[in-house]
Amino acid sequence: MSRGVGRDHETVRGAIAAAACVLVAEEGAGALTVRRVAAAAGVSPGRVQHYFPDRTALMLAAFDSVQHAVAAEVATAVGEAAAPEQVLTAVLRAMIPTDDTAMRRLRVVAQFESLALTEDILATRIREGHAELLAFLERLLESSRIRLDSNNTEGTLQGLLATAEGLSGQVLLGQSSPDRALALLQTSIDDMFRGVAS
């Protein structure tokens, strides 16, 4: 396979996965079928199956594509942040959607999380991602001079992640404005660092 064809393959594959994400955002995870994604992507079901042998492969590719977009967004948000506490804050703040693009993206993530309640393979993927994020944040604090006074860094970080996840859900469901969620998140972050020896 020449590089040109290889690139084309990746392009079409990516376009189908992207169409699947748009479909999930607009109609929910239940719409994630080969037939409906094909229609949304403007290709035949056979062409979708050429790239994704079954619905599970399609689902995982679509999930990976939105996860990738979220990771890129977090990387941008972290940007030039140098101090570990700035990185931690940037990562957590990126979980709160503050514009239409992030709202759409995190709505897709939320749909995949609900899909994971009935699809074990997706649940495993999401659990792994969560564990990796938690381990990254732990290493971040451990590599710094920050020592939490709770003696339970992992638990504290897990609780903070839960708060960010809950606030993100509140914004997605229209229970909280993004600004309010960000302010409440910042209070939780400040509480964590309060009384910390750095």
Next chain:
Amino acid sequence: MSRGVGRDHETVRGAIAAAACVLVAEEGAGALTVRRVAAAAGVSPGRVQHYFPDRTALMLAAFDSVQHAVAAEVATAVGEAAAPEQVLTAVLRAMIPTDDTAMRRLRVVAQFESLALTEDILATRIREGHAELLAFLERLLESSRIRLDSNNTEGTLQGLLATAEGLSGQVLLGQSSPDRALALLQTSIDDMFRGVAS
């Protein structure tokens, strides 16, 4: 209509709504159609439509039925709790699933929350429920002698609800054990009451 017929009507209506909840728990919110709920309830689609004129009516009835079950569960958990801080703690702890029944119930709630991302009428219902819960907890603290030192009771409670919601999601997705989530929730509750003049 005699009382007997009226009771029967409610029984059948309730059984259909319950079947819809089981279906949503097992197959996701996308399965919530008149045809599929009819099959799950063992009745004809026409009979479902006799009780619920359209899918939206069916969806709202199913949501109400699981919300009702959750409220009953919370009421039981609150039980004889007298002090406002005990009631608050019981309400928040009831949001973390600790047995199979609660797991199934909160999985249904999570599916309806994902459905609310594409169904405005359901989003409104969920927002109202959230606002009511928040207002209840606020009144609870205000009626007590507890004064939070943050000067922002509503914000503090909203953050605490977000933490409980996030931890609940972690348990549903298998990212955290129920015990661990309860312990982290308790830490957040204790932090809130720390330094409080009661």
